Amino acid sequence: MFESMNSTLSYESATQGSTYPPRQPDDTVIQPGSIKPQTQDAEFLANIIARETGKILKSQTSAGDSNRCLPVVGVDRGSGWGPNSRILLDRLTQTVRRHDPRRAVITYCNERQPDTFGRLATYHQNESQERIYRGLLCGSFLDQLLPSSSVTIVTSNAALHWLDLKHRTMERVAFSQRNVHCLAKIAAIQWRYFMQNIAAELTPGGKLIVSFVGRNSAAAEHVPLQLLQLAIRDVLHEKVGPEQLDFRLAIPIYLRTLPEIRRPFQDRSLSLVLEKCQLAYQPCPYFEQFKRDRDRQRYASEFTQFVRGFSSVALMQWLHGVAPESRAQQLVSDIYQNVQARILSDPQRWTMSKHRVIVIAAKA
Numbered sequence: 001m002f003e004s005m006n007s008t009l010s011y012e013s014a015t016q017g018s019t020y021p022p023r024q025p026d027d028t029v030i031q032p033g034s035i036k037p038q039t040q041d042a043e044f045l046a047n048i049i050a051r052e053t054g055k056i057l058k059s060q061t062s063a064g065d066s067n068r069c070l071p072v073v074g075v076d077r078g079s080g081w082g083p084n085s086r087i088l089l090d091r092l093t094q095t096v097r098r099h100d101p102r103r104a105v106i107t108y109c110n111e112r113q114p115d116t117f118g119r120l121a122t123y124h125q126n127e128s129q130e131r132i133y134r135g136l137l138c139g140s141f142l143d144q145l146l147p148s149s150s151v152t153i154v155t156s157n158a159a160l161h162w163l164d165l166k167h168r169t170m171e172r173v174a175f176s177q178r179n180v181h182c183l184a185k186i187a188a189i190q191w192r193y194f195m196q197n198i199a200a201e202l203t204p205g206g207k208l209i210v211s212f213v214g215r216n217s218a219a220a221e222h223v224p225l226q227l228l229q230l231a232i233r234d235v236l237h238e239k240v241g242p243e244q245l246d247f248r249l250a251i252p253i254y255l256r257t258l259p260e261i262r263r264p265f266q267d268r269s270l271s272l273v274l275e276k277c278q279l280a281y282q283p284c285p286y287f288e289q290f291k292r293d294r295d296r297q298r299y300a301s302e303f304t305q306f307v308r309g310f311s312s313v314a315l316m317q318w319l320h321g322v323a324p325e326s327r328a329q330q331l332v333s334d335i336y337q338n339v340q341a342r343i344l345s346d347p348q349r350w351t352m353s354k355h356r357v358i359v360i361a362a363k364a
């Protein structure tokens, strides 16, 4: 079920037969190609954070809730190296400031890659604003990283479709099942585990407001992932040898469908109430530009840069198990060249339209 929004962004309803809930007046409609796709996603999510935080603050004030004197705490899960995380958390801070200039705000970025922390820190300097505190949390976003009932808003952009194959939840997956055929199982276990920890961290009335890549049917493919898998297979086969490597685990991404996303919320003991669960369709911004200028080289280069941007750290880590460091660098470079050549040879085949999921849930 699609509702068209100015033909650039549409929503698929989480419930059958109707749009649930109706489109909000301040939902952003994003023109593809205007800015980087993940920045667009962050801007979109930031608007939702502003709206939902505003609602929480208003209800705390009108109910005379004792929480209205406590700091507002926000955490961004899977922050990357900083700029989009800053967009999300700044919008939270600005919303609180507008509502009550005296109220303290504490924000945290959470990343599992320790080497991103230097850049993250520069994006999250305090600039000496009063009563605004910023922190960085190193660890898996699957875990509870903050005290119980202490967090007002948990957010995350473009990260929750990544699985954590080193996480302790992997102990629940039988060794023989640790291949691509059980990614769905790992994704289900980790999604539920994540929700349990978020439910513990959130203060009553607090909200989870997240966006990540999903799919509208179990058969739908993730084009950047497909490109990578083909390129990895070709390059490793040619340069490393024909051993049976499960290259499909090199980039541990799983795109959940709406029923898979909604499943943990059916358990009432979770104390998280699902308020919104939607798919937003986004055409490929690079391909939209290609349709206008027919410049294959530019298209292949920009799209490859995007693929490299989200996958190179994971790919390098995976290759460490396959080849020595110096060799791994060369293999990475060959793999992205292979990706670029594929896009160049058939731009129509390789377009990165995607379904982005937006989930809002409230702590009961």
Ligand SMILES: C[S@@+](CC[C@H](N)C(=O)[O-])C[C@H]1O[C@@H](n2cnc3c(N)ncnc32)[C@H](O)[C@@H]1O
Pocket: 038, 042, 077, 078, 079, 080, 081, 084, 085, 110, 111, 112, 113, 139, 140, 141, 142, 156, 157, 158, 159, 162, 163, 164, 310
């Ligand atoms: C595609 S990036 C998105 C970064 C940022 N949120 C943005 O909007 O640009 C996904 C990030 O999630 C991080 N990530 C993936 N799995 C994680 C986990 N289990 N715990 C913490 N961070 C994780 C990755 O290291 C990566 O930086």
